[in-house]
Amino acid sequence: MVRAALATGTSLVLTGAVVAHAYFLKHQFYPTVVYLTKSSPSMAVLYIQAFVLVFLLGKLMRKVFFGQLRAAEMEHLIERSWYAVTETCLAFTVFRDDFSPRFVALFTLLLFLKCFHWLAEDRVDFVNLFYYKDIIYCF
Numbered sequence: 001m002v003r004a005a006l007a008t009g010t011s012l013v014l015t016g017a018v019v020a021h022a023y024f025l026k027h028q029f030y031p032t033v034v035y036l037t038k039s040s041p042s043m044a045v046l047y048i049q050a051f052v053l054v055f056l057l058g059k060l061m062r063k064v065f066f067g068q069l070r071a072a073e074m075e076h077l078i079e080r081s082w083y084a085v086t087e088t089c090l091a092f093t094v095f096r097d098d099f100s101p102r103f104v105a106l107f108t109l110l111l112f113l114k115c116f117h118w119l120a121e122d123r124v125d126f127v128n129l130f131y132y133k134d135i136i137y138c139f
Helices: 002-026 029-038 040-066 071-092 101-138
Strands: none
Touching: 002 029, 002 040, 029 040, 040 101, 071 101
């Protein structure tokens, strides 16, 4: 929890510094945005900020839709995520010419949908296990 707060705070401070530097350098909105998008270090900081925001959004959505996760659900999620990320990174080699921020955003959306699908599948299996266990116990 402390590491996540530290990473969030650090990325927020870095993003603020990069945007402020660009604005004080260019003094107008449009040239500032052009500078931010053309500068590789600025884009790296903005990508890190986007990653942190997506991570926090995922944690929030997980809390809203699933509440507290059981240890087995978390273990299944981590195991499946490693395989999905590895498989997708191998697929990136095929699409390396089309690699863009839009492509990364769609990949992130795909990974989110997969994770929530796996969590829902684990919850349904857990509920069915207790349901069938009670039916068998009644007989």
